Amino acid sequence: MLIIKLAFRNILRNRRRSLLTLLSMGGGFFLLCLTLSMSEGSYSNIINIFTQDHTGHVQIHHTNYLERPSLYKTIDKLDTILAKIENNPQVVGVTPRIYGPSLAYGKNKTFPAQVIGIDTEREAQTTRLKSKVKLGQYLTSNMTKDGYFEAMVGYSLANNLALTVGDELVLISQGIDGSIANDIFIVKAIVGDANSYEKMNVYLSLPAMQQFLAMGQGEQSQAHELAIILEHQQLAQSFAKSLQQQLLASELTVAPWQVVESSFYNSMQADKKGSYVSMGIIIFIVSIGVLNTILMGTLERTREFGVLKAIGTRPMSVFNLILLESFILAMFSCLLGLLLSLPVCYWLATSGIPMPEPIDMGGIIFDTMLGEISWYVVLLPSGVVIASTLLVSFIPAMRAAQISPLKALQAS
Amino acid sequence: MTTLAQNKKPKNDDSANSATVIETKALCRHFGQGDTLVKALTNANLTIERGEFTAIIGPSGSGKSTLLQLIGGLDSPTSGDVLLDNRHISQMTGSELSDFRRDHIGFIFQAYNLIPVLSAKENIEYIMLLQGISAHERAKRVTTIMHAVGLEGLEDRRPAELSGGQQQRVAVARAMVSEPSIILADEPTANLDSKTGIELLDMMKTLNEQQNMTFVFSTHDPKIMERAKRIIRLVDGCVVDDERRN
Numbered sequence: 141m142l143i144i145k146l147a148f149r150n151i152l153r154n155r156r157r158s159l160l161t162l163l164s165m166g167g168g169f170f171l172l173c174l175t176l177s178m179s180e181g182s183y184s185n186i187i188n189i190f191t192q193d194h195t196g197h198v199q200i201h202h203t204n205y206l207e208r209p210s211l212y213k214t215i216d217k218l219d220t221i222l223a224k225i226e227n228n229p230q231v232v233g234v235t236p237r238i239y240g241p242s243l244a245y246g247k248n249k250t251f252p253a254q255v256i257g258i259d260t261e262r263e264a265q266t267t268r269l270k271s272k273v274k275l276g277q278y279l280t281s282n283m284t285k286d287g288y289f290e291a292m293v294g295y296s297l298a299n300n301l302a303l304t305v306g307d308e309l310v311l312i313s314q315g316i317d318g319s320i321a322n323d324i325f326i327v328k329a330i331v332g333d334a335n336s337y338e339k340m341n342v343y344l345s346l347p348a349m350q351q352f353l354a355m356g357q358g359e360q361s362q363a364h365e366l367a368i369i370l371e372h373q374q375l376a377q378s379f380a381k382s383l384q385q386q387l388l389a390s391e392l393t394v395a396p397w398q399v400v401e402s403s404f405y406n407s408m409q410a411d412k413k414g415s416y417v418s419m420g421i422i423i424f425i426v427s428i429g430v431l432n433t434i435l436m437g438t439l440e441r442t443r444e445f446g447v448l449k450a451i452g453t454r455p456m457s458v459f460n461l462i463l464l465e466s467f468i469l470a471m472f473s474c475l476l477g478l479l480l481s482l483p484v485c486y487w488l489a490t491s492g493i494p495m496p497e498p499i500d501m502g503g504i505i506f507d508t509m510l511g512e513i514s515w516y517v518v519l520l521p522s523g524v525v526i527a528s529t530l531l532v533s534f535i536p537a538m539r540a541a542q543i544s545p546l547k548a549l550q551a552s
Numbered sequence: 553m554t555t556l557a558q559n560k561k562p563k564n565d566d567s568a569n570s571a572t573v574i575e576t577k578a579l580c581r582h583f584g585q586g587d588t589l590v591k592a593l594t595n596a597n598l599t600i601e602r603g604e605f606t607a608i609i610g611p612s613g614s615g616k617s618t619l620l621q622l623i624g625g626l627d628s629p630t631s632g633d634v635l636l637d638n639r640h641i642s643q644m645t646g647s648e649l650s651d652f653r654r655d656h657i658g659f660i661f662q663a664y665n666l667i668p669v670l671s672a673k674e675n676i677e678y679i680m681l682l683q684g685i686s687a688h689e690r691a692k693r694v695t696t697i698m699h700a701v702g703l704e705g706l707e708d709r710r711p712a713e714l715s716g717g718q719q720q721r722v723a724v725a726r727a728m729v730s731e732p733s734i735i736l737a738d739e740p741t742a743n744l745d746s747k748t749g750i751e752l753l754d755m756m757k758t759l760n761e762q763q764n765m766t767f768v769f770s771t772h773d774p775k776i777m778e779r780a781k782r783i784i785r786l787v788d789g790c791v792v793d794d795e796r797r798n
Contacts, residue, residue: 142674142681149669447665450626451726452654452682454647546626549665 143457147464150437161433162473165525168426169477170484172419172521174511177485179415181492181512183408187373189506190404191397193268194337196235196367197376198383199400200225203391205364206400209239211316211353215392218361224386230370230379233266235259236363238349240321242313244293244342246301253297255311255342257349257363266369269343272336276305276329281345284326289348291325296339298330305329311342315354316362323352373397423528431532434466438536445540446548459541466533470526477521485513572638573734573766574600574623579632581618581789592618594789596632600734603764605757607776610786616770617738619786623768624657624736625649637733654682658727660737664719666711672722673698673707679730697725701755717748724756734766741773753779 151158191197199206200221202213215221218236225234238257243250260279264270270278279292291309293301303309307327315321325344332338347357356362370379376396384394398405438445445458488511498507579596582589593615600606608616621627622634625641634641636656644652653659666675673694680690698704701721711719720740727735737756741749757779760767769776777783785793 142670142678145674146667146669153669443665444667447661447667449650450624450653450659450665451679452650452730454650456647457682544626546621549626549661 143461143464147461147468150441150461150465151469154437157433157436158469161430161469162476164429165426165470165473165529166476166480168422169474169521169525170480171422172524173477173481173517174484174488175415175419175422176517176520177481177488177511177513178509179412180514180517181489181510183412184373184512185506185510187397190401191373192369194367195397195400196266197370197373198368198380198394198396200366200368200383200387200392200394201364203393205393206395209364211240211314211364214316214355214362214364215366216356216360216362218363219359221366221387221392225366225368225383228379228383230375231368232371233262233369235262235266235367236346236361237263237365237367238346238353238355238362239364240313240349240353242311242321242342244297244301245310245312246298246303246307249301251297251300251340253294253311253340253342255313255344255349255352257344257346257352259346266367269331269338272331272338273329274331274333276327279328279343279345281347286326288324288326289344289351290328291348292329292331292343293327294338294341295330295332295336296334297342298327299334303327303330309342311352313353315352317354319354321352321354419524423524426525427528427532430466430469430529431536433469434462434533434536437465438462438540442540442543442548442551445543446545446551449543449545450549455541459537462537462540463530463533466529466537467526470529473529474522474525477525478518481521482513482518485511485517487511489513571601572599573602573604573636574598574768575635576619576623577633577635579619579622579634580630581615581622581627582630591789593622593629593786596789596791598784598791598794600766600768602733602766603760604782605760605767605780606782606784607769607771607780608784608786609772609777611772614786615789616786618789620736620738620768620770623734624659625653654679654730656733658730658732658735660720660723660727660735660740662739662742664711664716664723664743666719666722666726668711671708671710672703672714672718675711675722676725676729679726683730693729697729700728700759701725715748717744717752720744720748720752721755724752728759728765734768737767737769737771739771739773740769741771741775746775749773750775 200215202215205213222234222236225231236259240255240257242253242255244253260281264278273292274295279290283289293303293309298304301309305327309325309327311323311325313321325348331343344352350357350361370376377398380394380396387394448458449455492508492510495507495509576596576598579593581593582591584590596619608619610616618627622629623636625644629642639652641649641652667678670678676694676697677690680693698707701724703718703721703725706714706718711722714722741752744752753775756767759765769780771777781797783795784791
C-alpha cells in the first residue's frame with residue numbers, strides 16, 4: 141500500500157509535467173480511438189451492406205463449390221439442414237439458393253444470365269432483395285393463370301432484353317439430369333439498378349428453379365448454397381467453425397463471409413495494416429513525450445533511489461516502483477482519453493459524417509461515414525498506450541534499478 | 553512503554569550471541585590506477601563489538617566515509633574482507649546485499665536523505681514494510697520509536713515541513729526501527745547547529761546505553777568524540793590509533 145502511495149506521490153510531485161504527459165498520452169489515446177472507430181465503423185458498415193445485400197454472414201456449400209462451382213455439387217436433405225440451422229439462437233435468417241447459368245431470351249435478343257432460384261419468403265427475411273424491387277412486385281412461388289412461373293429480372297438484363305413487367309422471358313440451360321432445360325417465365329418485377337449485384341441476374345422461386353433444372357423437390361429438395369445472417373457479423377467465424385464441426389460427417393463446407401468474399405477481406409486487412417502504421421506514428425510521438433517525462437523523473441530522483449537501495453530496497457523493487465508510476469500515469473491517460481473519445485465516438489456511431497459525394501455501392505447508397513463503439517475500439521488504444529508507456533519506462537527503470545547506491549547517493 | 557530492545561528478536565542465534573558485530577580483514581579500497589591511483593583505505597583491520605559507541609575520526613580525505621561505506625555494503629573493497637555478524641558481505645550479490653542492509657544495517661546520513669514524498673511516520677515505516685512486518689507491529693514500533701526520538705505529534709509532517717534536527721531524528725528513527733545489528737552514521741551532526749547536534753547525540757547515546765545498540769560514527773565533531781567509548785583514528789587511509797575509553 142505504501143508503495144502505491146509512494147508511486148502516486150511521485151507522480152504528483154511535479155504536477156505540471158505529469159499533467160502535460162497525461163494530456164499528451166490522453167490525446168494519443170483519443171486519436172487512436174477515433175481512428176479505430178472510423179476504420180471499424182466504415183468497414184462494419186460496408187460489411188453489413190454486402191453481407192445483408194446478398195452474401196450473408198456465413199454460407200454453406202458442397203465441398204469445393206466456392207472454388208469450382210458446378211450444377212452437380214448440391215446440398216442434399218435441405219430441410220434437415222435448414223431445421224438444424226434455424227434452431228441456433230444466433231441465427232437471424234437462412235435462405236437456400238440454386239444457381240444455374242443460362243441464356244436469357246426476350247423480345248429479339250439473347251443474353252447470358254445468372255439464374256438464381258430463391259426461397260422467396262426466406263430470402264426476403266435474410267437479404268435486402270425485396271426492397272430492391274424497382275418495378276412490379278416481389279416474386280412469389282405461384283404460377284400465373286396460364287401456368288407459367290414468375291421471374292424477377294435484373295435492371296441491366298431487362299434493359300438489354302427490352303423486358304418489362306408482364307413480358308415473357310425464355311431461359312435455356314442444362315438440367316441436372318443432363319437434359320436441356322428451357323422454359324417460359326413471366327416477368328414479375330425488375331430489381332436493382334445498373335450498378336447493383338442483381339443487374340444481370342434472373343430470380344426464380346425455388347420450386348420453379350428445381351423444376352426448371354430437374355432437381356429434387358419437396359423432401360428431396362436440393363440447393364447449391366445456404367446463406368445465413370447472424371445477430372452480428374463478428375460472430376461469423378466462430379459460428380462457421382462450430383457449424384462445420386456439427387457437419388463434419390457430410391460433404392458440406394461452412395464458410396464465413398471472410399472466406400466467401402476473400403478478396404474484399406484481404407484488401408480490408410491490408411488497408412487496416414496501413415492504418416496501423418499511422419497509429420504507430422501517433423504512439424511513437426506520444427512515447428517520446430512519455431520517455432522524456434520518465435527519464436527526467438528518474439534522473440531527478442537518482443539520489444532518492446540511492447537512499448532506497450541503501451536502506452534495503454531491492455533493485456527489482458526500484459524497477460517495479462518506476463513501472464508502477466508509469467502504469468498509473470498510463471491508466472489515468474486512458475481514462476482521460478476515454479472521457480474525451482467516448483462522446484465523439486458515440487456521435488460518429490449514431491450520426492456519422494455526411495459524405496460530400498454519396499457512393500453507390502452495389503446499388504446501396506453510402507452517404508455517411510459511420511464510426512463504431514466496441515470493446516476493440518476502446519481496449520486496443522488502452523493496451524497500446526499502456527504497453528508503449530511500460531516499454532519506454534523500461535530503460536529508465538533498469539537504469540535506476542542497476543545504479544550503485546553509493547554513486548546514486550553521491551549524485552548532486 | 554515498550555522499548556525497541558523489548559521488541560527485538562535475535563535474527564539468528566549465532567549473530568545475536570556473538571560479541572563481534574564487525575570484523576574487517578586487511579581491508580583496502582583504491583580508486584583510479586597508475587598515476588591517478590588514490591589509496592582511500594589501506595590494510596584496515598578492525599573489530600567492533602556489540603553495544604559499542606565508536607567514532608572513526610580523521611581529517612578530510614582520510615578514508616572515514618570509505619570505511620563506513622565498505623562496512624555498510626554500499627561499496628566493494630579492492631581487497632580484503634568485511635564480516636558483519638560473521639557474514640562476508642563483500643561476496644554477496646545485489647539483492648542479497650539489499651536484504652542484508654535491510655535486516656542488519658541502519659544508515660544515518662549527513663544530508664538526512666529522507667524520502668521527500670513520505671511523511672515522517674511513513675519514512676520510518678518504509679523499511680519495516682520491506683521486512684514484511686505486519687501493520688499492527690509497524691504501528692506499534694513507529695509509536696515507540698517516535699516517542700524515543702522525541703518526534704511525537706510530527707508523524708504526518710513531510711521532511712520539507714521539519715527542521716534539520718527533526719529530519720535527522722527521523723533518520724535516526726528510520727535507522728533504528730528495523731532493529732539492525734549496527735547503525736552507521738556518516739557525519740550525522742555536520743548539518744545541525746550545535747544545540748541540536750548535542751540533543752541528537754545524547755539521544756543516540758541513551759539509546760545505545762538502554763538498548764545496547766551498536767553505533768559507528770564517521771566524524772570530526774568533538775561532541776561525538778567526547779561521547780564515544782572508542783575512537784579509531786585514520787590518517788591517509790591507515791588506522792593509526794584505536795583508543796578505548798571507560
